[in-house]
Every structure is written in C-alpha cells, then in structure tokens.
Amino acid sequence: MFEADLVEPADAVVSDGPAWSGYAPDGLLATVLAEQSGGSEFERLERIGAWEKLIAWAQAHQVREIADYLGSTTEDVESATAEVGCMLRVAARTAAARVGTAVDVSRRLPAVRAALAAGEISLPAARILADETTHLPVREARSVADAVLDRAGEQTPGQLRAAVRRAVLRADPDAVQRRCEQATRQRGVWLQDEPDGMATLYARLPAADAVGCYAVLDEYARRASGPDRPGMDARRADTLVDLICGADPGRVTVQVRVAVPAGTLLGIDDTPGELAGYGAIPADAARRIAAEGTWRRLLTDPASGALLDVGMTRYKPPQSLAEHVITRDQTCRGPGCRVPAHRCDLDHTEPFNPEVGTGPTSEHNLGPECRTHHQLKQRPGWNLTQAGDGTFTWRTPSGHTYTTRPPPLE
Numbered sequence: 556m557f558e559a560d561l562v563e564p565a566d567a568v569v570s571d572g573p574a575w576s577g578y579a580p581d582g583l584l585a586t587v588l589a590e591q592s593g594g595s596e597f598e599r600l601e602r603i604g605a606w607e608k609l610i611a612w613a614q615a616h617q618v619r620e621i622a623d624y625l626g627s628t629t630e631d632v633e634s635a636t637a638e639v640g641c642m643l644r645v646a647a648r649t650a651a652a653r654v655g656t657a658v659d660v661s662r663r664l665p666a667v668r669a670a671l672a673a674g675e676i677s678l679p680a681a682r683i684l685a686d687e688t689t690h691l692p693v694r695e696a697r698s699v700a701d702a703v704l705d706r707a708g709e710q711t712p713g714q715l716r717a718a719v720r721r722a723v724l725r726a727d728p729d730a731v732q733r734r735c736e737q738a739t740r741q742r743g744v745w746l747q748d749e750p751d752g753m754a755t756l757y758a759r760l761p762a763a764d765a766v767g768c769y770a771v772l773d774e775y776a777r778r779a780s781g782p783d784r785p786g787m788d789a790r791r792a793d794t795l796v797d798l799i800c801g802a803d804p805g806r807v808t809v810q811v812r813v814a815v816p817a818g819t820l821l822g823i824d825d826t827p828g829e830l831a832g833y834g835a836i837p838a839d840a841a842r843r844i845a846a847e848g849t850w851r852r853l854l855t856d857p858a859s860g861a862l863l864d865v866g867m868t869r870y871k872p873p874q875s876l877a878e879h880v881i882t883r884d885q886t887c888r889g890p891g892c893r894v895p896a897h898r899c900d901l902d903h904t905e906p907f908n909p910e911v912g913t914g915p916t917s918e919h920n921l922g923p924e925c926r927t928h929h930q931l932k933q934r935p936g937w938n939l940t941q942a943g944d945g946t947f948t949w950r951t952p953s954g955h956t957y958t959t960r961p962p963p964l965e
Contacts, residue, residue: 579673614678625657680712776791776793
C-alpha cells in the first residue's frame with residue numbers, strides 16, 4: 556500500500572526545481588516521476604537520481620521475493636534456482652549468483668536489504684557486502700555491514716569493496732586467508748561474446764599468477780617488431796593468441812565450428828557466418844576461418860534455414876547424425892544457455908526404450924544439453940518435449956513453459 560501523499564524532504568524544492576532524489580522511494584514516487592518531463596538540467600539530473608533509488612527499492616523487493624520463494628518452495632535448491640533463471644531469462648551461472656545474493660542479503664544481512672530498500676545503496680553494492688563477508692560468522696558479518704553502511708551510499712563500488720575488505724580484516728584476519736584459499740579453488744577461464752565479431756576471454760587467477768602472465772605477454776609484445784606495429788594492447792592480445800594457439804610442440808588441438816553460406820564462401824555475397832557458441836560473425840571473418848579448416852557440406856531449407864537430413868534407431872548416434880544435430884542446434888537447448896553444442900551431451904528427449912519402440916535415436920529426438928540442463932531435465936517436475944522442427948519446450952515444476960528454437964543456418 557502507498558501513502559496518500561509524498562512526504563517532501565526539507566530540501567526538496569529549490570530555485571532550479573524539485574530535488575527528486577531526496578524523496579523516499581516507493582510506488583507513489585514512481586507514478587509521479589513517470590508523469591514528469593522537461594525542466595531544468597538540475598531537475599533532469601534529480602529525476603535520474605530518483606529513478607536510481609527506485610530501481611534499488613524495486614530490487615530490494617525482488618530480492619525478498621527470491622529469498623521467500625527459495626524458502627517456501629518444495630523444490631530442491633538447484634531446481635528452484637533454475638526456475639528463477641528461466642523466469643528472469645538469465646543463464647544458470649547468473650541465476651545462481653542472483654539467488655545467492657538474494658538469500659544472503661535477506662537472511663544474513665537485513666541492514667543491507669533495508670539500505671537497498673531505502674535507495675541508499677545499489678544492488679551491486681549489496682552484492683559486494685554479501686560476497687566480501689561470506690566467510691564471516693553472522694555476527695561479525697553484520698558488524699562489518701554496520702561499520703561501512705553509513706558511507707556506502709557515497710562510494711563507488713571499488714571504494715566500497717576496499718572499505719569492506721579493511722573492515723573484514725579488522726573483524727577477522729583469518730577470514731582473509733580463508734577467502735584467498737577459497738578464491739584459488741574457484742579459479743577458471745570463461746568466454747563472453749561481444750558485438751562486432753569480438754569476444755572477451757576472462758581468466759580468474761591468483762594475483763601473482765595473473766601478474767606473471769601479464770608480464771610475459773607484455774615482454775613478448777614489447778619485443779614485437781614491424782613497420783606497422785599496433786598499440787601495446789593489441790600486441791599483447793596477439794601474443795596471447797600466438798602463445799596458446801601457435802605451432803609449438805605439444806600444442807593441443809581444438810575445434811572451432813563455423814557455418815558459412817555458400818554464397819559467402821564463394822564471395823558472391825557477404826551474408827554473415829555463424830560461429831558455434833558465439834553467434835553471427837562478419838563474412839570476412841567466416842571466410843578466414845573456413846579457409847583454414849576442414850569443410851563439410853550441409854543441405855539447408857532455403858526458405859527457413861532449417862538443416863535437413865538423416866535418422867537412425869540405435870542408442871549412440873552415428874557420427875553423421877551427431878554432427879547433424881550439433882550443427883543444427885549450435886548450443887545447449889536449455890533456456891538461455893550458451894554452452895557450445897559440441898561440448899554438450901547429446902540427449903534423447905524421449906527416453907530411449909527399444910523394447911517398446913519409443914525414444915528413437917533420430918534428429919527429431921536428439922538435442923545437445925550441457926551437463927547442468929541434462930541433469931535438470933531429469934529432476935522431479937521438469938518435462939521436456941521436442942517438435943519435429945527442432946523446437947524444444949521446457950515445462951518447470953511451477954507450471955511455466957519456456958521454448959527454445961534452433962538458430963537458422965542462412
């Protein structure tokens with residue numbers, strides 16, 4: 556329920572317009588702000604600040620809803636988290652992070668959620684407080700939050716993180732060491748697609764290892780010579796690729812899949828190619844990859860772009876059928892998942908049962924699923940069906956349905 560009147564702060568009205576950012580965030584403020592436009596530069600900026608507080612207020616309520624849902628559902632944590640991810644249209648890793656923050660803030664750090672609801676801090680700030688105190692006992696974690704919240708609203712995320720770490724060190728020096736050990740166990744490398752045919756490769760490493768790797772890249776880049784040398788950033792990037800993918804003894808072989816339309820390959824047109832696990836790439840980039848690879852001809856429907864062909868009835872699909880399904884689907888068929896298909900399990904949508912003649916090993920009953928979604932499909936209350944055109948429909952224990960379709964091969 557909303558109050559009937561906006562409670563005006565003492566400094567809410569000035570000569571240049573209302574100080575909207577001084578109002579307490581609630582539904583009534585959102586309604587009033589939605590009707591505003593124009594005004595002085597001061598007022599426009601004030602509205603931007605007010606909307607930021609309203610976003611935090613709304614996120615605080617969403618955080619509470621997520622925590623309440625996890626606490627009340629009969630599903631296990633993994634299934635419930637997947638439900639949240641499907642509803643928010645986010646990947647499994649992102650869903651787990653959102654759920655973890657919501658539960659942590661709501662149950663361990665009520666003062667942080669209250670500050671979020673008041674618009675005093677943002678959700679990223681709340682996440683910093685939750686993450687940096689995760690190894691502390693509840694009493695110490697709340698003590699750290701109380702020590703930094705007064706100034707948190709004035710700080711950037713980097714400044715707040717530094718302040719929290721200082722407070723954690725004062726509260727429990729051993730926690731810092733435990734966090735380092737835990738973080739080391741969670742080291743890894745991830746790939747994030749970017750626009751304009753680019754991608755970002757992330758490596759989370761112990762600081763010393765990261766600094767050492769950077770130093771090696773930097774030294775190689777500084778030694779690079781040539782009349783048209785790019786800048787240092789580009790040379791470091793080139794060095795990284797050369798060191799990992801160069802023709803050194805003992806190098807590993809990896810598979811990069813790209814679907815290139817015949818017209819693009821022949822230079823007749825510039826229709827984009829499709830890089831598995833990433834998406835569309837410019838025609839020139841697709842031609843460069845194809846020029847150095849092994850080619851396989853695929854027949855597609857010129858109207859829909861759907862892949863045509865093959866089907867058999869034994870449990871393990873033959874290589875040609877596996878290639879067919881992998882190329883058709885390109886990524887895991889779980890809602891929102893981007894794991895490349897060739898790194899997934901090829902799963903029978905309808906369980907394989909030759910005794911009763913169900914679950915054929917065919918293009919219409921196979922699909923790539925990452926291990927997470929493969930296991931999720933088998934959990935109680937989850938159901939997956941596949942249509943003849945490669946459309947997958949997931950039904951969750953809550954009754955929601957989510958549909959994924961194979962991307963067209965132009």
